[in-house]
Structures are given as C-alpha cells and as structure tokens.
Amino acid sequence: MTKIRGIHHVTAISGAPQPNVDFFNGVLGQKLVKKTVNFDDPGTYHLYYGDAAGNPGTILTFFPFADAGRGKAGPGMASAYAYAIPTADFDRITDDMAVHGLTTAGAGLRFGERVVTLRDPDGAPVELIESADASDTHGFHSVTLWERDPERTLRLLTDVFGYRHLGTESEGTGERHRLVAEGSERGRFLDVIQVPGALPGRQGAGTIHHIAFRTKDDAEQAEWMDRLASAGHRTTDVKDRQYFNAIYFREPGGVLFEIATDPPGFAIDEPAESLGRSLKLPQQYEPMRARIERVLPPLRVPA
Numbered sequence: 001m002t003k004i005r006g007i008h009h010v011t012a013i014s015g016a017p018q019p020n021v022d023f024f025n026g027v028l029g030q031k032l033v034k035k036t037v038n039f040d041d042p043g044t045y046h047l048y049y050g051d052a053a054g055n056p057g058t059i060l061t062f063f064p065f066a067d068a069g070r071g072k073a074g075p076g077m078a079s080a081y082a083y084a085i086p087t088a089d090f091d092r093i094t095d096d097m098a099v100h101g102l103t104t105a106g107a108g109l110r111f112g113e114r115v116v117t118l119r120d121p122d123g124a125p126v127e128l129i130e131s132a133d134a135s136d137t138h139g140f141h142s143v144t145l146w147e148r149d150p151e152r153t154l155r156l157l158t159d160v161f162g163y164r165h166l167g168t169e170s171e172g173t174g175e176r177h178r179l180v181a182e183g184s185e186r187g188r189f190l191d192v193i194q195v196p197g198a199l200p201g202r203q204g205a206g207t208i209h210h211i212a213f214r215t216k217d218d219a220e221q222a223e224w225m226d227r228l229a230s231a232g233h234r235t236t237d238v239k240d241r242q243y244f245n246a247i248y249f250r251e252p253g254g255v256l257f258e259i260a261t262d263p264p265g266f267a268i269d270e271p272a273e274s275l276g277r278s279l280k281l282p283q284q285y286e287p288m289r290a291r292i293e294r295v296l297p298p299l300r301v302p303a
C-alpha cells in the first residue's frame, strides 16, 4: 500500500515581504527559489524558500500581506515547523542566533534531540532541531499539529497516510505524539500536540496556513483521492499550482492538509541556476504583468 512520503511544503502567512526575505534568506540562509504571486490574489506575492533546487521537504512558502493582522496559533492549526540542523553546525548556528537576540530560550530536549526556537519577524516560531541525519540546514525535521482531540487525526495519519507512531512525551500540561513517515529523509516526522484548555487560534500574520504532504506523481495523487474518499475525507479537485499539482482537505481536527506532487518542480519556468531572481507569473496573469509589477512592492534579495 502506498504511504505518504513526508512533508512537501509548509505555507504560512506573513506581514510585509521585505522583513520576511531579510530573515529567511538573509539570516537563515534559505534560498528564495520562486518569486511569484498569490494565484487567487495576484496583487500580493507568493514567496518560496528552500534548498538550491527547491527540493520537496525544504519548501517554506509565504503569503505576505502588508496589512495582515497578527494571528495566533491554537487547536486545529499547524503550530510550528522545525528545520533539521546537522550536529556539526548546531551550536555555531544557535549561538549566533542567540547573540542576535533571535532565540526565545536555551536549548530544550524533545525526543532526545536538542531544539532551539527562534522568532521570525512576525513573531512566529521557527524551530531548529539537532539532527544526526541532516546533511545541510535546508530540510525540515518536523511539523507540529495542535489538536484539541488528537485521536481521529492520529488515526488518519497512521491508518490512511501510513505514518508510524514513534512515541509520546509529556510537554507542559499536555502531551506530544511523534510520528514518522517511511522513505523520506527530509520532513519525515510529524508531531501532534494536545494542550488542555487552550484557546482557539486565529489565522493571520505569523501563523501556518496549511501543510502539504508529498506524493510521487499525478497517478499516485489520484489514488490518494480515492483512498481519502473511502475513509470519509472529501478532497478538492486537482489544482494546478504551476510547480506541483495539489489536492486539499481538512483533517478531522481542522488543519488544512494538501497532497502535492513532486513534479514538475521549480525549474519548469526559469533556469535551475537562477531560481527566484525574476518575478514568475502563471500564464493567466502574463497579460497583466505590467500592472502586477506596479502594484507589488519592490523586494531586495540579499543572497
């Protein structure tokens, strides 16, 4: 039976785009692999960060809204994502972040691995987890889902998606479950936390909009649509996102899930060696390019 191959990308909402680029590209060293627009709102950017090639499992995307109000994570939302940092780089990077006042506290321990939490320009957590398997600083370690009642979500992840439940740890007054996907080195962990009495969150700058899981190709994605339908989860039709095809559904706890194809990838509309340098528009917006370029704020990309 086909299993989910881990995280494809994480999509979040931010405030103004320049501080976002300065932090994720300038400070964290993630490459801006695609500069495009929100396909549902072409007057705003959609920014994609990742490793040099924009491989699945490294992609963090933002919808920057200059006047987005500050959001707040809560049950029914993905509350954090974590980068896997090689052991050899962990102290240097986290010390450097601490010197620049970007960390919230010293290193904690989660399932035996050190974790340090940074705050991005919108106050959102960016977790760095020391990982013996990581070969660079671009891949995700895990994403955390915050659930009021995790049972049905855990069942979907294990029984339908094929994740394996690795263990449970207590955390504060709640608990954290850890799951692992097979066959993917990056983004293979998924955590589910439950915190008693937590207030509902609200979508806005500094919150995660959805998380996307990897699938190999269109045929496997169609299989997922059928499997999810038989399990009682109705997905959207396939949406052409230019760099992957996507289907969406809400998992039982309320988090928006996407299943995205690995192909065609980010080199479909510009050379692999100059990813992210120029504004790319899907075909339907090319005729409006001049107008769109006038509306979008200019962006300086440091590296």
Ligand code: ZN
Pocket (backbone or CB within 6 Å): 009, 011, 210, 211, 212, 246, 258
């Ligand atoms: Zn997505």
